[in-house]
Amino acid sequence: MNPEYSVSTAELASLAPEIVLTVGGSLLLLLEAFAPRLRRSFHWLGLAFVAAASWYVATLPAGPSFAGLIEASSLTAAFSQAVLLAAALGLLVAPGYLSRERLLAGEYPALLLWCAAGLLLLVRGVELLTLFVALELLSLCLYGLAGFHRRIASSAEAALKYFLMGAFVSAFLVYGIALVYGETGSTRIEGIAAALARGQGSPGLLLLGFLLLACGFAFKLSLVPFHAWAPDVYQGAPSPVVAFLSVAPKVASVVVLVRLVLLVAESPLGGKWPDLLALLAAASMLVGNLFALVQRDIKRMLAYSGIAHMGYVMIPLAAPGPHSWQPVLVYLVAYVLMNAGAFAIVTMIYGQPGEQHAISSLAGWGYRFPLLAGCLTVCMVSLAGVPPTAGFLGKYFVFLHAIEHGRLGLALIGIATSLIGVAFYLRVVYMLYMKPEVAAPEGFVIDFGGRVGAVIAAGGSLLLGIWPQRFLSWVAASFERL
């Protein structure tokens, strides 16, 4: 055997989390084939794999591996953990829904775990090709998950729309990679940075290339004007999937976007990039909140709210620098908790899959589902950014960053739009508690896992708001080297 092609143990070890997830997924698939009776425990097994991956992420030695295609650092570890948190929530909420819909199968946890693996690679990737493949890997998993409810049209439609848009955008992405590669001669972030520093390449083409890359990931983040898919997909896809789909890919994509922005912003091409991000942020906050205001479907409302939240996440990037990471991570973790929590509860208390999840159906259910409604309220309050919740903590850091770096206007837009946000988040709360019940819920499934998921999400949202010190220290430690 030619030693040239061998893989060192160290390199394999550096891939431990992804390997655990991949192997775990495959194992579950095999169990599905050979021991379908164990289906009910698949998700718990999946959780174990996620936990193992999380442990490996935490213990991963820092540094590049695989010829510098990926790297590990405390930063990637932090975002990876956020991804894994989302994956865990996605696993916890699903079985109830799936078994009610008679979809319980090993494919679901397998796809979720693989998707998580792809996401981790996306977080860690520092080379465009790796990023692209990781993105496609996770996207394919997500297409499958979005269409997981294969018997209903809305799920299929959501998957198809997501897929077609995703494919369309990946064509742009590849073209962007081509341009950047062609003009800089490298696909590695470092190489590109070096080339940019040298002033190599045509600025116009580079600009276009980076713009295409940025737009590709902005599409994943559902930033305006690349947002339009999100409401349709969230609404149509199975709710437990959305709990995962609406948060995890965003965490990972943000990492890539921040890397790209930092790469470009520090280069001679930098110029208008911060303004570009400010523009995207403002547009997302405005459009997201405005459109969410008029939604009557809770999933769609949360989708638009997600668009808006990604706008808030972008605020720190309007003044990019290594300091941008911290508010972004804080906001994202808060977002993972509250948004996944909201979708988790939607999963449980709405009895019908499909496109209808009217907010008005919630009327009076606050007293029927005291625990879940309480958790949903906490999530809504958190999404609205009212202290003492994680959502407020996130907004605090984001606005602080804006003020610190002279983006007061953006902060003011953020305020104005979050005021609109308050209006529609509160609508959920008043439906729950202040309206008489109009229709008894039917077909709802409240299983242990889902309840745990909801409590984790809501409790986490509260805890992060009330006592954020431990979390923030961890965040700070993650960015120590920057």
Next chain:
Amino acid sequence: MDALSLLWWIPALPFLGAAVNGLLVRNGQKGLVTFVGLAAPGASMLLGLTAIWQYATGLAPEPLRQAVYSWTVGEMSIDVAFRLDPLSAVMTFVVTVVGFLIHVYSVGYMGREEGYRRYFSFLNLFMGAMLLLVLGSNFLVMFVGWEGVGLCSYLLIGYYFDQEFPPEAGKKAFVVNRIGDFAFLVGMLALFASFGTLEFGEITERVLAAPEIAKAPYVFGLSLAGFVTLCLFIGAMGKSAQIPLYVWLPDAMAGPTPVSALIHAATMVTAGVYMVVRTNVLYQLAPEISLFVAGIGAATAIFAATIGLAQNDIKKVLAYSTVSQLGYMFLAAGVGAYVAAIFHLATHAFFKALLFLGSGSVIHAMGGEQDMQKMGGLRKHLPLTYPTYLIATLAIAGIPPLAGFFSKDEILAGAFAGHHHLIWGVGILTAGLTACYMFRSVYLTFHGSFRGSHEQEHHLHESPKVMTVPLVLLALGAVTAGWIGIPTGLWEMAGFADHNVLHHFLSPVIATLPGVDTGHHLSHSTELLLMLVSVAVALGGWLVAKRLWGGERGLAADRTFAERLPFVQRLLANKYYVDELYDRVIVRPLAGLARGCWKIVDTLLIDGALHVGAFVTELTGDLGRFSTTGNIRNYALYFFAGVLLLFWWMIF
């Protein structure tokens, strides 16, 4: 007993009585109510009289100040303190004595009322507040009493709360009083801001020490003294029912008659006069305001007197008479005859209380009827009420040697001496009118033949002892009260030493300012002439009344008058339409403004703007969301276009 050191108990006792009756005693315990209700003001009266005696006979004529506790702290440290000086002594005397008598009278008058306990509680409360007002050593305590009596007036006017009108009248009284109070408050603010204190004594001292401060221009071309006195006088206008704030007093007659006697004749309404005299040092420094006071007083006096001529409700007649007499007092204060003002206040307290109680007795006898058109010939049924009422009428008409003569004469003399001849003329005219309408009431009520229904006639009876004894005592006062102020001129003419007790007693509280000329003295002959003129006018008024309404003539004169001069009659009977005027000019526009604020500013403009904002926001969202067409070709186009636009934006 050292009554002086117990000064604060004088107002405290009635308060205590009010509290006990109000909170502890139960409705059924009538005897207990009576006991507490009488004991409190009675004890207060005894204490007050003793204190006055001890003060008056004391060696040092220095005002006595007793601080009970400090009300507030810091820069604005104001004590709850009481002050006994000649002025407050006179007032205390009047208030406690007349008050106590009316309390006693009430036992009989209100005996069968359901709210007996409530009544006594309120009446005691009133006594306490009134004593607070007169004994207070600073403006703040005075103001507490000032508003306190207003409150009691409100509560007692509205005593018959289950009827439509009395509570309305009470409200009117309170509100109109408040209008005055607000000016009072502003005056106090100005005083405090300028002098840093609200103590009467300190303010007087400082003004005397440096009058130029008070004379310095303040606002609107007024001096500080001018501004303050104007404000205070507006306060007095409200409380003492002067034009244009008199409108509440006639309505206040809706309360029980003893209340009218005590509050709306003898004590509370005179508080304004008391205050003006109390602050005479400032008024002396503001001659223009003093003149204004005199003018308002004179105008009120004659204005109310003309209305009184045309009223048929016995209490309304007395009410307008009160307004008119209060005008007199202000006239006196305005022309600088402060002692005369207090003198008239005191005598008026007796005879007006007596008149009201007498009318109460009449009403009691008539079973609640107040319309003089239904009365007549009552003198034979009411053997005690009639003479006392007559004495009071003679007193108010200014027939010597009854109380009213001396006080009224002194006022007119004061006006004449101050060369305010026009005012004097108005005063003398009013005196004639007073005699005329008061005797009208006497004739219509007691003379002629009975005009009421048979049941009423059957029911007629003299009131019980508990009511008539106070009448007699008050009549005694109405006869003799004037003798404490027999004019200096008369004494001297008769060859005696000056025994004008009141003048001597009150002289310490009337400030003598170096630059202010108060020394108008009339020659004895002029004084005598004036007296004769006023007596003649009073007698003339009486004679006119006798000619018009005396004997069996009854209401014929009124009917003739109404036929001949319907317009004037209507004008007078409807009190010059002043209430209607206020309603049209002030109340309704204000209510319209308020409604406008509510419906237009609040609902339409502010909320409307918010709703429009919300609507526009929602509309934007609602229109905008149709961009999410559900067709991914559009989404792809957004992406493509977005990329291109951003690229375009980036390269330019």
Next chain:
Amino acid sequence: MSVPISWYLLLAAALFAIGAIGALTRRNGIAIFLSIELMLNAANLTLAAYSRLLGDRAGQMVVFFVLAVAAAEAAVGLALFIGIFRLRRTIDVNRINLLRW
């Protein structure tokens, strides 16, 4: 006679634009997908041309992976078309709009 390398790039850009037009204008979902394949192909051509320009084979590697990814995507995509066709009897994107607004 040699062809300037930019011609390849220009050709690729033209193909990309044509593909984009197709993706935006076709109503048949599969046709849209075909257009997207065309765009990917154009991107691949660009990569290959740049690879040649740079004398660096990394570009070719990218093309290789894009091809592989395209294959996987095609499998998933076509399965999704089958799935939706089974439920809706159409693959006309104008009519796949249950989810909107």
Next chain:
Amino acid sequence: MSTSFLDLLLGDTITRFVFFPTVAGLPLLLMRRAPAATVKIYALVVSLVELALIGLFVVGRWGSTGALLARDAVLPWIDLAPLSVVYEVGLDGISLPLVLLTGLLLPIVLLGSWNGIDKHWGGYAFSMLLLTTGILGALVALDLFVFYVFWEVMLIPMYLIIGIWGAERRIYAAVKFFLFTMAGSLLMLIGILWLGWTYGRLTGVWSFRYEDLLRLELPIDQQLWLFGAFAIAFAIKVPMFPVHTWLPDAHVEAPTGGSVILAGILLKLGTYGFLRFALPLFPHAADRLTPWLLALALVGIVYGALVAWVQVDMKKLVAYSSIAHLGFVMLGIMACDLVAWQGALIQMVNHGLSTGALFLLVGMLYERRHTKKFEDFGGLAKPMPWFATVLVFSTLASVGLPALNGFVGEFMILVGTFKAGWRWFAALSTVGVVLAAIYLLKMLQQTIWGPITREENESVPDLGLREALTLAPLCVLMLWIGVAPKPFLEPSRPALAALLEDYRSRCAEPAPDEPLLAPARVSAGSPTFAAGVVDQEAGR
């Protein structure tokens, strides 16, 4: 020195009484199946214990002469250098009256809601307790970030109280309340962040501590912007004209207890905010804008009174009267005079007592008759003499009758305002005094006086023992404060005096062109309590 939060929670501290209601209220959420009486008694006991905790804490420190009565050990909360936020609470003379009022009103509110709240009593009580924590926290916060958090914590429970237990248009009112308040407070958040950042820029370490931020000397334009941000937040809460329209709706729709807390305390946080934060932090801006704010206060007084006059709903009348009364408080605060400030502070308490009592009374009437419209009442004094008595008493206190509490505040405010040179504002605002009599007596007129026009009113039961117990403490205090306000004025005087002196001295110097950091203030002048506190910390 490493005190933990738990130590604070368990010790004899401010923190304990701030968080006790919420912590002790948590079991209420689990008592879903418990009998209603158990829930009610539990909640009442919690509230009484809370009152005792506050009382004991305050009594123990009453003699303290410094501006600050007590301060808890400072704990790091968000310690992420250089972004640090500390948890810092302290009690001084300014917050003391309001803290006591809160403690007093809590059991009263629960007792007053005994029968009026007919569903989810446990949730209601928990909301109240959580609200109390928010209020107390905001009152004692000595760190602007902490203040903001508590400030917002108040919103949700109040939103729920209005929205769940309110009347027909409750949702509209609740949302309006929430959005209005949130709009202001978000601006304030930006202001707070800006301050913290400026401090950080000057020192290298961020801080939101009140003491630290007081050292900032900002250029006038920045001050104006920041003052604007704070002032809008507070003005909405007060509420001042023209951002007051949420209040009538909120009051009318809220349940009795909600109205009492809202009027009694929540509104005061606006005026408290002006006094505590907006003025001392931005003296020059405040100074420059004083005439405008005074004018708005004046407009509020007259406008609130006028609109109150023409209301047909009893509760709405009281609500608008709150606008007028709070206008007086604002007048006093903006007059920047010690007497006026003392008056404003005591007036906050007064308004809480008298308006609280009025709302309770309206609520009691509503429980009996299920209407609040004047046209449905009249002549109630006959069947309900005690009710009438208390109503008259509270109304008179509200009118500002001397010897009752309302007068003390109004008088001191007017004196202070006049003395400070704002003669016209003081003089014109007395119009409000007149109008108060007009509209409040109108209320009496149309409810308790006059003949009984409706059959239903003939046999309305009078106050019960529980209701009497609810109202008695309020009435006693109304009279007490009116007759002898000195003990209520004294504790706050040093703090106010120090604040005022600091404010004046800062106003006297021109604003700098660039943000500057003044040296830390020593005990003199600053309300930063350098003197009175230290032993507390040292003791640990």
Next chain:
Amino acid sequence: MELLAFVVFGLAALVSAIVVVAHRSPIHSTLSLVVTLVSTAALFLMLGSPFLAALQVLLYTGAILVLFLFVIMLLNVQRERTGAAARSPFQTWSALIAAFVLAGAVCRLLWDAHGEAVLAPLTEDFVALRNTASLLFRDYLLPFEMVGLLLLVAVVVASWVARRGGADSEEESR
């Protein structure tokens, strides 16, 4: 020679691409795409990448497009209907404008950047398959492995989604 080849294959690619986009029948579009792809394969060859050219023909034309054809026929997709309702001129014109703008901008930039530069002839080293393989299995080992997983995912997803989800799956999960 190269010019001629470029013109032939380039034109073929362009024309067939237009057909792909413009033809209403999906089957014709697919077949046209085959032409485009094969032409592109030829261009790959000219660009010194026989490996890619082979892969293009085998994988793309041989596998993917056959799959397309198969599915199109399976679903029996008809020509796109025409008619007023189906037309969306705004979309069409926007697409055209956007595409032309993009193409124009990119062409302009490319021309400015690279112009008429002609490269040195291909080297053996560049074309050698061995070097390509070493790159693939050494430097790009990770993506290679990822693609393996990707294909597995594709299989799983495709089989899950395309499997009939009716009563039988209900049976399954019982």
